[in-house]
Amino acid sequence: MAYGLQLMNASGTVVFDTNTATGGVCVGRYSVATTGSSFTFPAYAGRTNGRFIYANGVPGPAYSFDTTLGYPRFNFDGNGFAAYDVLLFIF
């Protein structure tokens, strides 16, 4: 690698490499209300992409990401039957 950070285990195998990792630092776990929720991250102004995974096995119907406010915002629709948890990543 020309630059970046690598971590190796005790055997010398690279187990973390910023050159081949795909984007997204975890910014936390959030609960989406049954009627839907938005989550904003002013501290990450300038970052323009987000990703998520479900965190407790309960699904949600629709998701969008925007920077209309000048910083990342995640918008989740409620599923109408239960709150669900998401793990959010920004890159």
Add this chain to the structure above:
Amino acid sequence: MAYGLQIENPSGQLVISSEALGLFCYGKFSAYSSVGVSGTATSSAPGRQAGYQTYRLTTGNSDPIIIAMDLPSGVKVGIRSVTYIGSGVWELEAHSGDTADSDGFDTNEFYTDFWAYKSYSSSLSGSYGLALYDSSGTLTFDSNQGVPLMARDYVAGTGGLGSNFTISSLTKPAIIGYTPTNDTFVQHPGANTWNVIRRRGCWVRSGTTVTKTTYTDQQYRVFGPDAPDSEDGIFDQPGFTVEGAHLP
């Protein structure tokens, strides 16, 4: 940010931030028990039910964990539940199987590798390496506590069942991401006879292709003039792939 550390990959994507919630692989679940497929699909409830396996891991507390699952080639792998059962122990129930019968039930069941990721404990675990703190003084990265989460691909999981996603070439591909897709559909094989079929979401991999799919979890028969309820539960199923060969 006024200070701290951020690192991007060559695409300009943020991959380390001292302000983020760092996650690392805490350990691998141990196989605990296995239940085989059972019952007859043409009988009344419960009819025929898919097999599953349980696993346990002691983390010492109820702090949230995130699960990575191995994706052996051709095997349907799906998490059914993750439960904190007390005394620092987590129990995972999952399905891993292949060789489906004519009703879609996997007849070959086995244990698969599952790992738990969690956020760093607050105390440094070594005297060398790299540690990062956020602006509140919370330890958010510590190279000595375990393999940091290193996502290789993002699988959006959008589209219907059967949607394919290409991942990186990995030695032991694993995926982080719950599989919430579940549905129930009803067949009408004859007068006053209904088949109720419940399916659960899972992943299946072939080479560098990962497919969002389901396995048949339960099928039973209902008799009478009225159709039983069906339920459409096909949702997005996003996930991150990781290199399982680098995990404990």
